[in-house]
Amino acid sequence: MTGQVLLVDDDAAVREALAQTLELAEITAITAGSFVAAKDRITAGFDGVILSDIRMPGRDGFHLLDYAQKQDADLPVILLTGEGDIPMAVAAMGQGAFGFLEKPCAPADLLGVLERALKTRALVLENRRLLQLVETGDPAARMLFGTSAMAEALRKRVRLVAQTEEDVMVNGAPGSGTSKVAEVIHLSSARSKAPFVKRAAAGLTAETLAQAVQEADGGSLFVDEITHLSPQLQLTLSETGSPAEGVRLMVGNTRDLKAEVNAGRFNADLYYRMEGLSVRIPSLAERPEDIPVMFRRYVDQAAEQAGLQKPDVTPEVVAGLMRRDWPGNARSLMSVAMRFVMGLPDDVAPDAALGLNEQMSLVEKSLLEAALRRAGGQASAAAEALKLPRKTFYDKLSRYGIRPEDFRQ
Numbered sequence: 001m002t003g004q005v006l007l008v009d010d011d012a013a014v015r016e017a018l019a020q021t022l023e024l025a026e027i028t029a030i031t032a033g034s035f036v037a038a039k040d041r042i043t044a045g046f047d048g049v050i051l052s053d054i055r056m057p058g059r060d061g062f063h064l065l066d067y068a069q070k071q072d073a074d075l076p077v078i079l080l081t082g083e084g085d086i087p088m089a090v091a092a093m094g095q096g097a098f099g100f101l102e103k104p105c106a107p108a109d110l111l112g113v114l115e116r117a118l119k120t121r122a123l124v125l126e127n128r129r130l131l132q133l134v135e136t137g138d139p140a141a142r143m144l145f146g147t148s149a150m151a152e153a154l155r156k157r158v159r160l161v162a163q164t165e166e167d168v169m170v171n172g173a174p175g176s177g178t179s180k181v182a183e184v185i186h187l188s189s190a191r192s193k194a195p196f197v198k199r200a201a202a203g204l205t206a207e208t209l210a211q212a213v214q215e216a217d218g219g220s221l222f223v224d225e226i227t228h229l230s231p232q233l234q235l236t237l238s239e240t241g242s243p244a245e246g247v248r249l250m251v252g253n254t255r256d257l258k259a260e261v262n263a264g265r266f267n268a269d270l271y272y273r274m275e276g277l278s279v280r281i282p283s284l285a286e287r288p289e290d291i292p293v294m295f296r297r298y299v300d301q302a303a304e305q306a307g308l309q310k311p312d313v314t315p316e317v318v319a320g321l322m323r324r325d326w327p328g329n330a331r332s333l334m335s336v337a338m339r340f341v342m343g344l345p346d347d348v349a350p351d352a353a354l355g356l357n358e359q360m361s362l363v364e365k366s367l368l369e370a371a372l373r374r375a376g377g378q379a380s381a382a383a384e385a386l387k388l389p390r391k392t393f394y395d396k397l398s399r400y401g402i403r404p405e406d407f408r409q
Contacts, residue, residue, distance in 0.1 A: 003118040004028035004048035008038045008064060009080065010056045014103070018051070021107050027114065035059035035067070044072040047125055049098070049117040053080045054088055062088075062095070069096050074124045076117035080105070139187040143180065145297045146290035149385075150282040150374075154181075157279050162188035167249040169226075169274040171257070172281030175331035178252030179224055181281055186220040191248060194219030201251075202228040209233060216247045226251040226274070227260055231267070238270035284326040284333065288370045292318045294330065298337035308341055322366045365400045368393075369407070377408030 005022055007029050009015040019029040030048070032038035034056060042050065042064075050068060054061035065077050076098035081088065093100065098120070099113045140155040161168055162185045170178040170185075179198055186196045197216040199208070201223050212221055223229065229237075237249070251274055260266035284291055296313050303310040317340075326332055371382035382404070383393035397404070 008052040049076040169278040175329035176281040224252040234267035302341040372407040
């Protein structure tokens with residue numbers, strides 16, 4: 001057996017005997033005579049387990065258990081009990097202890113419990129390592145927030161598109177973050193180590209386009225608000241495809257481009273070339289359940305950038321967010337998060353006259369309406385999406401005066 005155990009006991013003789021038992025089993029023993037002496041070893045990154053006596057002068061085993069759980073709720077703590085301390089040990093199990101042993105304990109019993117604890121700890125740390133790899137090695141997971149089905153579908157689409165070398169059109173409502181999605185596509189592609197260059201279509205000339213292409217050599221060039229591109233450059237791109245060999249072209253669009261083509265305001269050939277591989281960003285109105293998730297992530301980012309303490313995102317704040325329409329989408333939500341962190345006035349909380357139940361009702365009502373909107377007014381599908389029994393779902397609709405037929409197209 002391999003691994004390490006932080007052994008905490010104020011009795012030097014017991015401590016030494018237990019350490020010898022562990023070392024004979026090829027377990028590294030880190031010994032400490034008190035909680036104070038052991039404290040600095042108890043961290044979220046500790047890759048072993050803790051074996052501690054319950055009764056110790058000063059800070060006892062219960063204090064150690066509580067401290068360890070605050071550092072890492074998944075850190076196994078095994079408590080050693082003396083004669084008559086069994087009720088205390090049982091209580092400790094209820095508070096999250098991994099196990100307990102009565103002193104003196106047989107080596108086989110001790111090693112059996114430690115083996116299970118060490119395997120559990122190793123599994124937890126490995127899962128965390130893999131999750132970190134996923135988050136850091138997957139730009140879509142790291143940079144595109146949201147837990148809704150639409151958010152996951154967006155990440156999946158981005159990953160698939162990133163694996164091609166074709167030109168890409170990123171569509172979304174104003175403020176939805178077309179440039180960010182384009183950057184995630186770039187970072188998820190084989191070109192991730194090469195430059196990602198962004199340019200606004202408005203005012204772009206043949207010369208500045210050529211300069212941007214040169215800067216993006218081997219990487220990706222993103223042209224935002226493609227409808228603002230001059231007719232001549234639209235024609236040029238429609239005839240040549242990518243602006244230069246070795247550069248992937250991505251464009252951002254926030255308008256109904258098909259309507260622009262029909263009205264003669266956008267080059268049809270360029271439209272059909274670019275729309276072949278496209279990514280659509282759903283608006284916040286389509287996925288309101290992502291608003292609290294995204295807001296919390298933006299608050300985290302804003303607090304880190306500003307070097308400020310992160311304020312609590314309370315149910316009252318969430319209720320205030322959920323009653324907004326958010327026509328500015330992610331960009332507006334990000335701006336509100338920054339002002340929230342800075343303590344600047346903003347309408348992120350509901351009317352103070354509303355109680356907590358009323359505020360939470362606003363959140364619930366908006367989620368019910370959003371589910372019906374996505375399901376095209378089909379109540380059964382909406383109830384299933386929200387994981388609610390049909391009767392419960394209909395009861396809630398009745399409570400808020402919501403009619404499924406109002407959401408049918």
